[in-house]
Amino acid sequence: MKLSGSILLLTACLSGPRAHAQAGNEAPRQLGGAPATADSAHRPAAASVRAGSGVPAPSGPASHSRVGLKSGPVLSATHVAAHYPLLGRSYLLVDGESRLALTEVGFYENETGYYRRARPRGNFREVTLRQVLPGRLSVYEPRTLRYRRLAMGSALLAMGSPLGAAMSAAVPPPGPVYFAKDDGPVFALRHGNLSRAIRDSPGALTLEARAHRYEVANTASTVLGMGLLLGGLVRVIGHFGGGHLNGNLTLGMLGASVPLLVVPLVLKDKPAEHRRQAIELYNYAQRR
Numbered sequence: 086m087k088l089s090g091s092i093l094l095l096t097a098c099l100s101g102p103r104a105h106a107q108a109g110n111e112a113p114r115q116l117g118g119a120p121a122t123a124d125s126a127h128r129p130a131a132a133s134v135r136a137g138s139g140v141p142a143p144s145g146p147a148s149h150s151r152v153g154l155k156s157g158p159v160l161s162a163t164h165v166a167a168h169y170p171l172l173g174r175s176y177l178l179v180d181g182e183s184r185l186a187l188t189e190v191g192f193y194e195n196e197t198g199y200y201r202r203a204r205p206r207g208n209f210r211e212v213t214l215r216q217v218l219p220g221r222l223s224v225y226e227p228r229t230l231r232y233r234r235l236a237m238g239s240a241l242l243a244m245g246s247p248l249g250a251a252m253s254a255a256v257p258p259p260g261p262v263y264f265a266k267d268d269g270p271v272f273a274l275r276h277g278n279l280s281r282a283i284r285d286s287p288g289a290l291t292l293e294a295r296a297h298r299y300e301v302a303n304t305a306s307t308v309l310g311m312g313l314l315l316g317g318l319v320r321v322i323g324h325f326g327g328g329h330l331n332g333n334l335t336l337g338m339l340g341a342s343v344p345l346l347v348v349p350l351v352l353k354d355k356p357a358e359h360r361r362q363a364i365e366l367y368n369y370a371q372r373r
Contacts, residue, residue, distance in 0.1 A: 152177060152185065153192040165195040167213070167228075187213070201225060205263050205271040214263060214271065218361070220368030222282060224274065225263045264364070276300070279360065283367045292363035299355040303348070310345030313338045 150165040162179045167187070169175045177185040177193060188211070192201045199216040203225075214225035262274040264282070272278040276297040283289040317338035 150195040151193065152179060152190060154185075154189055155191045156189070165193050167193070167200070200228065201265075201271075203265070203271040205273060207273065218364060220364070221267060221371045222364050222367055223265050223268070224361075224364060225265065225271065227261060274360070279363070283363065286367045286370055288370070289363040289367040292359050292366060296356045296359035296363065299352055299359065303352055303356070306345045306348045310342045310348075312342075313345065314342035317342065 150162045152160040152162065152165055154160070160179065164180055166178045167175070168178055175187045177187065177190060179185060187202060190202050192199065194200070199219070201214050201216065202211055203214055204211045205214075213228040215228050216223055217226055218224035263271045264274050264279065265271045266282045272282075276293065279293055280290065283293065317335050320335045320338070
């Protein structure tokens with residue numbers, strides 16, 4: 086009897102902590118429903134708002150997207166997608182439930198990048214711009230630019246021109262590029278606008294001046310080359326019509342047009358390269 090009593094006492098002592106642990110893990114039952122799970126109290130909402138501040142409210146580790154409204158609040162969400170229907174107003178779909186008209190949105194960020202809604206100087210309507218270079222001087226391009234490049238390559242491929250499609254992918258057509266300083270107004274990325282924005286950085290101004298010289302040289306070479314080429318072709322066509330042809334002059338004009346037209350093709354990336362270096366140098370100097 087003493088042995089069996091000792092065994093019962095030992096069993097009760099061992100099972101006591103386990104029973105307390107199980108009781109602690111049980112979630113309280115809701116009124117008229119099933120017991121709530123242990124994680125329900127810590128699950129983040131679909132979109133949490135911290136009004137009146139520019140800092141997104143913490144919404145748990147799964148939240149990596151955010152939407153900034155023009156009225157001030159910043160929403161944190163797990164998924165944000167932009168929709169542009171052919172008919173109707175464009176909108177953002179937040180967590181697959183809430184719809185926000187793009188006219189109410191100042192910026193949004195998801196897994197594809199950072200986007201800003203703005204009306205660049207000289208434009209009559211607001212557009213969605215995708216950030217391609219962050220910093221105090223942020224560089225943007227229209228959201229539709231990459232899709233337009235893809236559509237051009239697909240059209241060339243569909244027309245039976247694989248070489249043209251490959252060239253379009255390797256040498257994409259230029260598109261409008263914009264920039265903003267300190268998240269201020271958006272300007273076209275041109276020499277005059279950028280020079281005024283970086284005038285407090287001599288090194289960046291030097292690089293921008295170099296980029297502008299390449300732009301001027303490319304434009305002058307293209308205009309002169311096209312003029313000589315057209316002049317030579319006009320003289321050839323006139324000869325077939327019975328006019329007098331000065332062969333040496335015509336051949337000289339056509340021959341001189343070739344290198345003048347090749348130079349812009351070789352140097353076409355130099356302006357953008359030096360301009361990007363100027364912006365990166367300016368942003369680096371401002372961070373120091």
